Amino acid sequence: MILTLAKMWYNASTTKFSSKNGAADWAIPQLPEVHAGLLDQARKAYLGEFVDNWVGKEKELASLDDHLKRSIEPLISI
Amino acid sequence: MCETEIGTDTDQRFHVTTVKQSRLLVLIAIIFVSLNLRSALTAPAAIFDQIKASFPISDTARGIIGMLPPMSFALFGWLAPLLVPKHGLDKPILLALGMIFLGIVGRSLSINVWMYSLLSIVCLGGIGMCNALLPPIIKQHFPNRFGLVTSIYTSLIYVSAGLPSLLAVPLTQAVGWRVSTGSWAVFALIAVVPWHFPPRIEFMCGKWFRAQFEKGEIPVATDDPDLALLLAQAERNSITLSGSKVEEVLDHIPWIDIQRAMRDSLPGLMASI
Numbered sequence: 001m002i003l004t005l006a007k008m009w010y011n012a013s014t015t016k017f018s019s020k021n022g023a024a025d026w027a028i029p030q031l032p033e034v035h036a037g038l039l040d041q042a043r044k045a046y047l048g049e050f051v052d053n054w055v056g057k058e059k060e061l062a063s064l065d066d067h068l069k070r071s072i073e074p075l076i077s078i
Numbered sequence: 079m080c081e082t083e084i085g086t087d088t089d090q091r092f093h094v095t096t097v098k099q100s101r102l103l104v105l106i107a108i109i110f111v112s113l114n115l116r117s118a119l120t121a122p123a124a125i126f127d128q129i130k131a132s133f134p135i136s137d138t139a140r141g142i143i144g145m146l147p148p149m150s151f152a153l154f155g156w157l158a159p160l161l162v163p164k165h166g167l168d169k170p171i172l173l174a175l176g177m178i179f180l181g182i183v184g185r186s187l188s189i190n191v192w193m194y195s196l197l198s199i200v201c202l203g204g205i206g207m208c209n210a211l212l213p214p215i216i217k218q219h220f221p222n223r224f225g226l227v228t229s230i231y232t233s234l235i236y237v238s239a240g241l242p243s244l245l246a247v248p249l250t251q252a253v254g255w256r257v258s259t260g261s262w263a264v265f266a267l268i269a270v271v272p273w274h275f276p277p278r279i280e281f282m283c284g285k286w287f288r289a290q291f292e293k294g295e296i297p298v299a300t301d302d303p304d305l306a307l308l309l310a311q312a313e314r315n316s317i318t319l320s321g322s323k324v325e326e327v328l329d330h331i332p333w334i335d336i337q338r339a340m341r342d343s344l345p346g347l348m349a350s351i
Binding site: 017077 | 307310311314315333336337340341344347348350
């Protein structure tokens with residue numbers, strides 16, 4: 001789901017479409033460090049390089065989701 | 079009906095079955111919309127004395143009625159684009175055609191000058207909306223023939239101005255002013271018929287549905303905002319594995335629809351996290 005948001009962010013800012021992996025590559029350098037680490041983990045889990053375990057990280061995850069949502073919204077508002 | 083199997087450069091592969099919205103139908107719709115765009119003004123002008131015989135119209139009222147077309151065009155022509163970001167182009171034009179139809183028919187049944195003026199504003203407002211909406215519609219459906227279709231549309235506007243003037247007097251003599259002015263609503267009705275309605279997803283399958291399908295949960299036809307995103311990706315980043323090429327099956331999905339789809343699907347996405 002975070003990767004879907006990252007994809008939407010990429011799409012909204014560049015008007016292009018990307019894979020989840022590509023969108024994460026693009027998004028990570030633009031994020032504050034704490035968010036970037038989490039997105040990188042999500043990507044690694046998606047690629048099967050890492051078994052994801054989000055227990056205890058709900059708060060950070062919610063804050064990353066919120067950050068992505070806030071980044072997307074101004075790009076797609078009327 | 080066309081079928082195609084599409085793999086995008088993301089992780090998606092899906093099978094699309096779609097009825098291609100025929101450009102010919104859109105062209106017919108544009109022609110009939112264009113034929114509506116002046117008849118409501120010119121049809122009553124030539125037979126004003128006959129209308130005056132049914133209910134009194136003062137000279138002041140006549141002056142005001144003369145001012146209604148530019149006023150309604152300006153007002154509704156300005157309002158129509160405000161509807162586009164949220165509702166696209168198709169719903170507002172259907173609304174506009176409905177206004178033209180109701181306005182013309184209602185006006186021909188008027189019992190006093192107030193009713194006549196009010197319903198004139200309704201049909202003229204619909205025309206004002208069409209004036210503003212048709213050029214982007216032409217651009218959307220005929221990006222490569224914008225000039226040609228625009229000239230068809232502009233010349234038909236003049237047909238719509240001239241023909242009612244020509245026929246108003248003989249028609250009125252034959253069947254009275256009410257039928258004479260009201261009959262032009264038939265063009266609005268015809269224009270609605272071929273108009274493109276927003277597409278629906280009838281059926282989608284993909285590997286991510288496997289578990290669901292095996293349990294016998296087959297998705298039903300639905301309006302899905304996400305569909306525009308999926309199809310836009312298919313249009314822009316895909317390789318056809320078998321069947322027709324994407325551009326033969328799908329209409330171009332403009333950026334404004336993609337933005338709208340993102341707006342519509344973001345809340346659901348956030349809620350599912």
